Structures are given as structure tokens and as C-alpha cells.
Amino acid sequence: MTQDRSEMSEDDDDQQSSPLDLPSTAIASSSTPNKSRNCISSSVTLKSQTFPDHVLENVLENVLQFLDSRCDRNAASLVCKSWWRVEALTRSEVFIGNCYALSPARLTQRFKRVRSLVLKGKPRFADFNLMPPDWGANFAPWVSTMAKAYPWLEKVDLKRMFVTDDDLALLADSFPGFKELILVCCEGFGTSGIAIVTNKCRKLKVLDLIESEVTDDEVDWISCFPEDVTCLESLAFDCVEAPINFKALEGLVARSPFLKKLRLNRFVSLVELHRLLLGAPQLTSLGTGSFSHDEEPRSEQEPDYAAAFRACKSVVCLSGFRELMPEYLPAIFPVCANLTSLNFSYANISPDMFKPIILNCHKLQVFWALDSICDEGLQAVAATCKELRELRIFPFDPREDSEGPVSELGLQAISEGCRKLESILYFCQRMTNAAVIAMSENCPELTVFRLCIMGRHRPDHVTGKPMDEGFGAIVKNCKKLTRLAVSGLLTDQAFRYMGEYGKLVRTLSVAFAGDSDMALRHVLEGCPRLQKLEIRDSPFGDVALRSGMHRYYNMRFVWMSACSLSKGCCKDIARVMPNLVVEVIGSDDDDDNRDYVETLYMYRSLDGPRNDAPKFVTIL
């Protein structure tokens, strides 16, 4: 179940509550202790009078290899030099939350036996065109360094990285035992790069291309899989905007007995889906492709789509519906009762089409949809899906002045019906404090609350007041809250609440909010666990930025765009904090003398400023 959820999640981040990322461990031993972590002084050493060192280290190695969680491992590595050494030898999975926090050389120098790498690149706001392309986050230096250091590498999981076909070729050539390639929100490569991977990585178990931009090089990459039985367990290519060779795909599925997860792109029609399903009844996770016909008239004998779904008794996760023909939706009835995850977020479904489906989905835990299902649809979800953990409602018409078919009514209904809710992302045009407060009271398990009122600066549409009280209630009542995104009309008061109650908040997104520097100060001074801060178009200036200097070494990054920052202040901070990389991002024709900072992106780094910064980035 958890596996499916993390697969589907856009922007799901590590859920661990005390993040000791790779760099911070190293920094901690050199900087003064801070309040948010337990630091054991590195001057403590084990007395090795009874046993010789190497015996002790062997014992340690055997024990430490059972530690999986990186939090635990980070803590263990701080005990003493001996533990640090052994931990470094036994860590097989490395997570790097910011690819510029350290150099690839440092990774390979410290960890010698890495089999799996999780690497994240661009900041999230880059997804919304707030940064020019070609900013960086290149996979190339990582793959070339690892090619020499880790020939046994099995897994690479990248998010928001720039990956080229050459990088993929090097990967395929350098790691004979390679098993899992996961590319989330990546770009820079095409179907030719994918073809090299499918052809050369004979032990490939997982190939997941999720929300990435893949150029169509007109290469039949599906046919490049070797002829014999494959090890494939998961194949996701729903984001690949290129036609595929269906016959080859059918053959591939037929010789992949371990295949459990298959996500098709929109170039696979209903008829083809039908054939695939009949050949792969063992699937647990299915992305249905287009769910429509491409030819005009239907043939005389229409395949029995419902029968194909009936045969797939194991399907618990359903997505796709990229070009949904609503009249065929009832075909999925047979699997509804088993579904734990359903993604309708690319399908424009009306409430009338939606309600008969959802009323069967009693086991649903994860649900993504467009707001076309309206408040009425959400009420149906609330009535049926008592096990719901994660809800995401995206706008069908993502413009500021569009008509929003969902409102506070939908949110209220969900809060009353889905008490186990942990994570919500909700786009709307109207909201009230009352509904948000209700959710804070009804859903105590909330860890992620992201509300996007699309019209900027919109107040509570019933009372006309700012949305301060609603968000205040969320931080106050949801004791487990780690991620928050705010919107609507917000004064400094909302931020006062955040600073006072948001003690576990790790990620905060702010847009068009607040009145003064005090707002940001409240957050920087009050939220000890804050790791990722992204702010746009808010009136926060130098005073606020300076007030957070005690925090920046313990954060992954700070993003501030279209605020009121001056270059002078940013330079000061860069000077005083040598391990902080302070990037000022503008456009090519920016005047160097301008004091105004369009975009500030700063992050801690062990290896100083990067050497691949483009022209429009100034590192202070």
C-alpha cells in the first residue's frame, strides 16, 4: 500500500520527522550544536582496551547493516570516528535531497558500497516556470563519478534532474547489475536514451518514467528489451508522449511473468488495453492509457471491457484515463471494490458519471481527481471512502478567474467523512475559515495540508475576513503537520500562528501572502524543524531574511522570488555564512548593478559554489 502511494505522489517527500541529511552530518561535527538535533560530541571514543579495533569494527559492521533508516544511520555515524567509518562502509542506500549540497567526489569518498542513490535537483518552484531553463541539476557528473566508484550500482531514483541520453548510455554501460531506474519530473532525454537502457540493462526490474519530459526520437524502445523472459516488475511510461509499438508491448508483457505495475501512455487505446489485461491478470497497479478509441466508428463486436477488468482481481491501483470516453467508464466496476488508489486527475468527469463509480470504492486510500467532479462528487467520496488517507483535487481550468466547481462545501464534506485523512492538496476558487477549521478539528492525522485558493488575495468568501484563522487552526490542531502550503488573503497573524504552533513543519510554501517582515520572522524564529521554505510574491525584505541566519545551515533550501530583498543583504549573508551558497537568479539581460533581487535560492553546501552555473545565475 505504502509503495503504491509513494509511486503516485507528486512531491511526496520523505516523511521522516528528523531529517539528518547527508551534508548536515558532516557540518554538525564542525559547527556549534543546535537545538533541533541531538548531537553527540565527536570527541567521545570507544575504549578499546578489551578488544582490538578491527574486531570491534567487524562486530559493528554486522550490527549496522541492519539499520535501514537514514535518520538512524546519520545518528550512528555521529557517535565516534569508528562508528562513522563502519557506517560509511555499510550504507547501501544514499539519499541526497539537494544535488548541489555536495560534490559527487565527496559521495564516493565517504560511502564505498553504495547500491542505491536517490538524488533531487531543481527546487520545486522551477516546475511553475519561475526559473529559466538550463539552470542546472545535471546528472552527468554523478553518473560519471559513480561509474568508476560503484560498478555494483543497482538503483537510481532522480527527481527534477537534467538527464541526457548520454547519461543513460553511460549508466547502461557501467552497471551490469542495474535493476531500477526511476525518473520523476526529469528532462533532457528522449526515447533513444530509454532504448539503450531497455536494451542493455538485462536485470532491469523497474523502469518508472513519471511526469518527465521525454522527447520523441522515434525510436521503438519497447522492442529493445531482450527477447528472453524479463525481470520486469514495474514499467511506467504514461508520460512518454510518443506512439509505441503495441505488438512489441504485448510480447513484452507476455514474457514478463513478474510484472505487477504497468502504466501505459495515451497512445494505447481501449481495445489494446483489453488485450493486454487478458494477458496480464496478475497486475496490481494499472495505468489505463487513453481509455478511448482512436478510430472513428466502433467495430461490430465490441470487446467486453468489463470482463477484462473482472479478470484482474489483483488490481488495487488504477490511473490513466488520459482521453477518457466516459461511456466506457463503467467497465472498471469489477475492480472498484478492491481499489486502494485511484487517479482520475487527467479525466474530465462530471458528478453524474463519477458517483456510480466511487460509491463502490470502499477501500480507497488515495484519490486524485479534477475539480470537475464538483462538491457533489466530493460529498460522494466523503460518504463512501472512510479509509481515505490522501486526497488531491486539481483544477480542470487552471486560471485565476475561472469558475471553480469545488468550494468549502466539498472540503467540509471530506473533513466530516474522511476522518483518517493525512494528506490533502485542494485547488479551489472559494473557501471559508469555517471549513478549514472544521478540517483541522475533524482530521487530526493530517501531516500535509496544501490549500490553493486560485484567485490571489481572496478572503473568506462568506465573512470577507482573511484566511488567518483557518490556517491558524490547522497548525494548532493538526499536531502531526509537517507540510503546509497557504493561499488566499493572509495577514501577519497567520504567520504568527505558524510560528507559535507549527513546531513540526518541515516544508512551507507561501505565495502572495503576509503584510510585513514580521510574518517571515515569526516563521524563521518559531519553526525549528523547517527544512524547505519557498516563498513568492510576498512583502518580505532584508530584515526578515537576516532574522533566519541561525537556521539556514539546518535547512535544505530557501527560495524567495519577487519579494523585497536587496543584493546587499544577500551578499552580507553569503559573506558571514561560507557554507551557504547564495544564488541570485535573474534573466540574461539583468543589469549587474541592480540591487533588487528577483529570485533568491540559497542552500547549504559542503563543497562550495557549483561550477556549472549558467549566465543568469549569480553566486554571491
Added chain:
Amino acid sequence: MEKVDVYDELVNLKATELRLGLPGTEETVSCGKSNKRALLDDTEKEIESTGKNETASPPKAQIVGWPPVRSYRKNNIQTKKNESEGQGNYVKVSMDGAPYLRKIDLTMYKQYPELMKSLENMFKFSVGEYFEREGYKGSDFVPTYEDKDGDWMLVGDVPWEMFVSSCKRLRIMKGSEVKGLGSGV
């Protein structure tokens, strides 16, 4: 009075407006105003829009990156036309002087250049270059379409999505007949 003047006004407003995005990254104004090139009798005609709360004031220019929806998602959400048609959006295409009518599915195309190329291939002609004010230049053939209101318009005048949802049929006009569609000419 032609609606082209209103368009001019809007263009100027856009130029002087304070933007909150990076220079050079312009989000298209997607308000759906009617950029009807044809002469209109009724000068009081309200500016058409896709949003129902549109007033006579200029539409809000979209702020860069807001609302925060990834462009992959924005580009891939099913468009409204599928809702009404169910299976593609077929329109008849006729060309002056050609013996046959053809039918094309507008959903097969993402933008004007693709459509133009396809039409050119289909009828073996070339369409010339499109200019915003003056229409097509460099060819005797001009692609036009009949919209929901029964007006004949120049293909390319309105945003693509609006064209697809309002186009009832296409006609590739030849030579002299086209002049009536020029703006103020």
C-alpha cells in the same frame, strides 16, 4: 467600429502592465476574448469570454506560474471538446475549385502550424505566411472557417483552443473573395 481597436488597446495595456514574472517569460492572455476580424454591425457586442464572470474591463493577464499547476498537467488535461463530441472533433474542409470535400479531426492537432501542414498536404497547396493584422500573404489561398455564430473568420486569428471549440467547418478560399475579410482593407 472594428474590434481590432479594442485589441490594440489591450495590447498596449499589456505592455505597460507591471508583471511579476521574469522578463521574457510571457504567459499568453487566455481570457478568450473574441478577436473577430470580420466587420461587425453591432459595435456594442460584448467581448466574448470563456469565463462567465467576465466584464467589459480588460481581462486579467495571467501571472507566471500561478496557479501552481505543472505545465505537464496543464497540457494533458482533457479538453472540453472531448466532452461534447465524445470521439474527436470532425469538421468538413472544402477548397474552392477542388471536387471533393474532406473531413478532418481537429483533436489530432495541437496548434495552427500542424493543422496548416496537414491541410496543405491534403489539398496540395501552400498557404502563405500569416500576419496578425493583414492575414495571409504570399498565396492565393486563404484558410477560413465558419464559427458557432455563423461568421466566416480567418484561421489563426483566435487562440487555438477557442478556434477548436468554435469551428464548425473550414473553407480554403481562393483569391478575390478573401479581401472582404481583411481588417479595414
